Amino acid sequence: NAGVTQTPKFQVLKTGQSMTLQCAQDMNHEYMSWYRQDPGMGLRLIHYSVGAGITDQGEVPNGYNVSRSTTEDFPLRLLSAAPSQTSVYFCASSYSSRVVAFFGQGTRLTVV
Amino acid sequence: GNSVTQMEGPVTLSEEAFLTINCTYTATGYPSLFWYVQYPGEGLQLLLKATKADDKGSNKGFEATYRKETTSFHLEKGSVQVSDSAVYFCALSLSYGGSQGNLIFGKGTKLSVKP
Numbered sequence: 001n002a003g004v005t006q007t008p009k010f011q012v013l014k015t016g017q018s019m020t021l022q023c024a025q026d027m028n029h030e031y032m033s034w035y036r037q038d039p040g041m042g043l044r045l046i047h048y049s050v051g052a053g054i055t056d057q058g059e060v061p062n063g064y065n066v067s068r069s070t071t072e073d074f075p076l077r078l079l080s081a082a083p084s085q086t087s088v089y090f091c092a093s094s095y096s097s098r099v100v101a102f103f104g105q106g107t108r109l110t111v112v
Numbered sequence: 113g114n115s116v117t118q119m120e121g122p123v124t125l126s127e128e129a130f131l132t133i134n135c136t137y138t139a140t141g142y143p144s145l146f147w148y149v150q151y152p153g154e155g156l157q158l159l160l161k162a163t164k165a166d167d168k169g170s171n172k173g174f175e176a177t178y179r180k181e182t183t184s185f186h187l188e189k190g191s192v193q194v195s196d197s198a199v200y201f202c203a204l205s206l207s208y209g210g211s212q213g214n215l216i217f218g219k220g221t222k223l224s225v226k227p
C-alpha cells in the first residue's frame with residue numbers, strides 16, 4: 001500500500017532548464033492535484049485532474065503543465081524553470097470531493 | 113471567493129498547556145473541513161475532519177467542531193506534548209462544481225511546545 005509516491009524528493013535546476021515531477025497513486029483515485037508550499041503562504045493549488053484525460057488550472061498554474069493519460073499518474077512539468085518556482089511541491093489524490101486527500105511526501109525544488 | 117483564515121503564529125506553549133488554534137472560513141455551499149499537521153521535514157497528514165455542520169472531528173486528543181453559524185472550525189487540545197510541535201493547516205473542500213476534491217488551505221500555524 002504505497003499511497004501517493006512522488007519523485008524525486010530533492011532537485012536543483014538551473015534557470016531555463018525543464019523537468020518533470022512524477023506523481024503516482026495506487027488507490028484508483030479519480031481526483032489528483034498538485035500544490036506548492038511557500039513560507040507564509042500555505043499550500044496553493046497549481047493544477048488538478050478529475051479523471052484520466054481531464055485537467056484544469058488551479059490558483060497558480062503559470063509556468064507549469066500537466067497531463068493525465070492514466071488514472072495512476074499525474075506528472076507536473078516545468079517548461080523553463082525560474083527562481084520563483086523554488087518551492088516544495090506536493091501531489092495529492094482523492095476518490096471523492098468530500099473525502100480526504102492523500103498527500104505524497106513532497107519534492108523540494110531549488111532553481112538557481 | 114472561498115478562503116480559509118487561521119490565526120497567525122508562531123504559537124509557543126509549555127507542555128500540558130491548553131491549545132486553541134482559530135480557523136474561520138468563507139465558502140459557497142457546504143464545504144467539508146479539515147485539519148492537517150506537518151511535522152518538520154515531512155508531508156501533510158490528516159489530523160481530523162468534519163463533513164457537515166455540528167460534526168466534531170477528533171484524533172490524538174485534538175478536537176474541532178464544525179460551526180456553520182460562526183463559519184469556524186477551531187482546533188483544540190487539552191494538554192499538549194512536545195511531540196505536538198508542528199505546523200497545523202486548516203483547509204476546506206468544496207463539494208460541487210469544477211473544484212471538487214481540491215483543498216483550499218489556510219496559511220498554517222506553527223506550534224512549538226517547550227518541556
